[in-house]
Amino acid sequence: MNAFKSSIYWRLLVWFCVANLLVLFLGSFLTQRFIEYTTAVEINWTSLAQDADQVYESGGTPALATWAAQQRHEGIDVTLYENGRPLSPIRLSSSIQASLPAWLDAGHDILLQPRAGLYLSVQQITGSDGQARQLVALSRTHTRLRPQTRAKILLVVQLTLSLLFIGLVGWWVARSVARPVEALRHATRRMAAGELSTRVGRQGGMAHDELAQLAHDFDAMAERIEALVAHDRRVLQDLSHELRSPLARLHLILDLAQNSVDPAQAAAYFRQAESEIARLDRMTGEMLALSRLEGGIPGMSCENLDLIELARECLEQAELEAQARRIELRLSAPAAPVIVFGSAQLLERALDNLIANAIKFSVEGGQVELQVHEADGMAGLSVRDRGPGVPEAELESLFRPFFRGSNAARADGHGLGLAIVQRVAKIHGGELRATNRDGGGLDVHLSLPLAPADAMDASSD
Numbered sequence: 001m002n003a004f005k006s007s008i009y010w011r012l013l014v015w016f017c018v019a020n021l022l023v024l025f026l027g028s029f030l031t032q033r034f035i036e037y038t039t040a041v042e043i044n045w046t047s048l049a050q051d052a053d054q055v056y057e058s059g060g061t062p063a064l065a066t067w068a069a070q071q072r073h074e075g076i077d078v079t080l081y082e083n084g085r086p087l088s089p090i091r092l093s094s095s096i097q098a099s100l101p102a103w104l105d106a107g108h109d110i111l112l113q114p115r116a117g118l119y120l121s122v123q124q125i126t127g128s129d130g131q132a133r134q135l136v137a138l139s140r141t142h143t144r145l146r147p148q149t150r151a152k153i154l155l156v157v158q159l160t161l162s163l164l165f166i167g168l169v170g171w172w173v174a175r176s177v178a179r180p181v182e183a184l185r186h187a188t189r190r191m192a193a194g195e196l197s198t199r200v201g202r203q204g205g206m207a208h209d210e211l212a213q214l215a216h217d218f219d220a221m222a223e224r225i226e227a228l229v230a231h232d233r234r235v236l237q238d239l240s241h242e243l244r245s246p247l248a249r250l251h252l253i254l255d256l257a258q259n260s261v262d263p264a265q266a267a268a269y270f271r272q273a274e275s276e277i278a279r280l281d282r283m284t285g286e287m288l289a290l291s292r293l294e295g296g297i298p299g300m301s302c303e304n305l306d307l308i309e310l311a312r313e314c315l316e317q318a319e320l321e322a323q324a325r326r327i328e329l330r331l332s333a334p335a336a337p338v339i340v341f342g343s344a345q346l347l348e349r350a351l352d353n354l355i356a357n358a359i360k361f362s363v364e365g366g367q368v369e370l371q372v373h374e375a376d377g378m379a380g381l382s383v384r385d386r387g388p389g390v391p392e393a394e395l396e397s398l399f400r401p402f403f404r405g406s407n408a409a410r411a412d413g414h415g416l417g418l419a420i421v422q423r424v425a426k427i428h429g430g431e432l433r434a435t436n437r438d439g440g441g442l443d444v445h446l447s448l449p450l451a452p453a454d455a456m457d458a459s460s461d
Contacts, residue, residue: 015173019165026161043076045111049123049135052080056087057127064088071137078137090136096120104134180211184218196226250276304451305344306337307379308372314351315370318359326365329355333372338379341451342428350424353417354383354444361387361442378430379448386441390434398434421446 048071056064064080065088071078079090081104092100096114103110103122110122123135183200190198199222200215250273257269308331315329322329340347358368362385371382390398399422418432421444425432430448437443 015169016166019169020162023161023165043121043137043139045109045121045123045135045137048076048078048137049125052078052135053125053127053133056080056133057129061087076137076139078135081134081136082131086136087133090138092136092138096138100136104136177211180215184211184215187218187222191222191225196222196229198222247280250280302342303344304339304341305347307340307347307381307448308333308338310344310347311351311370311372311381314348314355317352318355321356322359322368325359325362327359327362328367330367330369331372332369334374338372338374339451340379340428340448342448346424346427347448350421350446351381353421354381354446357417357444358383358385358387358442361385363387374450377450379450381446381448382443383446384437384441384443386437386439389436389440389442392436395434395436399432418444 052064052067055067059066068078068088068090077090077092079086079088081087084101084104093114100122103112106122107124109124110120112120114120119139121135121137121139123137124132125135126132180200187198187200199219201219253269253273253276257266257273260266260269311331311333315331319329355368355370362368366386369382369384371380371384373380399418418434422432425446425448428448430446432444432446434442434444
């Protein structure tokens, strides 16, 4: 990413430097042009005298008068003197006329400044005919700016340009910053008002800088909040729907127990009520676990785990339930450990749900097989049973909360076990899928990323 585009700090710094460089170069250029405009170009008096002599020798007094009129338009009163007399009219002050004969007889070039802004030049010239003549020129435009005046002009021009450029650049930068900040402010207000679908999106001047990152983070936060609120609402709706039937049964059981005259019958009703209460407690616990998983589980503790050892421990815990239905539990795994990085508590809960689900749907005297393997950087665990399986049309809905397939009527449950397993797999960067086995039964496959090699080396050390 371009550092200039990705940082407001660098953008401000670079544009500030660019503005100052523009002020420096453009100020110097304009100041030079201004000084050249307000200061007459240096007059080459010798060249001017030669031009006047050539015009006079080629055209005489009329040509010299015409040429002098042209020079007068340029701000110079000029003529040639010969033998102390002017060859064309020239306007001179009385003080200059009084001193002019002495200057003409001096025999050398003279450049005088009678007063500020006025220059007088007397140039000696010998024509091609051998006649000595003198150029007398009076210039009112040949003015030089003093160094102090020149410095002041330069300073004023640079200050003016600095204010102009810094103002323009400051306006552009302030506008590029204010627009996304304003968009963020409006989005925050809308979020506070309850519009959870509010997003900032991309604004002008927000391509890659910190404000663009802030807007992106705001949108991610808003999306996360909206998803969590929607999930919580859905959980509450599902929970209220699922709890309605058990609560109705519990109310009916307690009513029958209260109206029963037979103590033994009343005790049976109370035992049934306890069973319903335990069922409600399990359902509530599973719903809370599912909600916590979908909420992201902040601070989840992870470590390197041997998936084979974890599967073996889960099988041992399920042995009593399997023996009650005469179901054989088998584990097939390689000799070397299969190391994954994750939460021991969550993965144990996921394996317990998979094994319990397989035992629940297996026929009495059947077999549940766990197979652990690794391939292509992933660890795989398959739980296989010989139950009724799942209709192909229902496989995609199998991991949806509260979904109970058409073959689930024969077993107790709330349709949350596989949903919890899928959330655990997702949190660990894995996936869960189910397929029907040939000959009947279901194969639920959990895949998880293997622990990085450096993490395994560190744990072994």
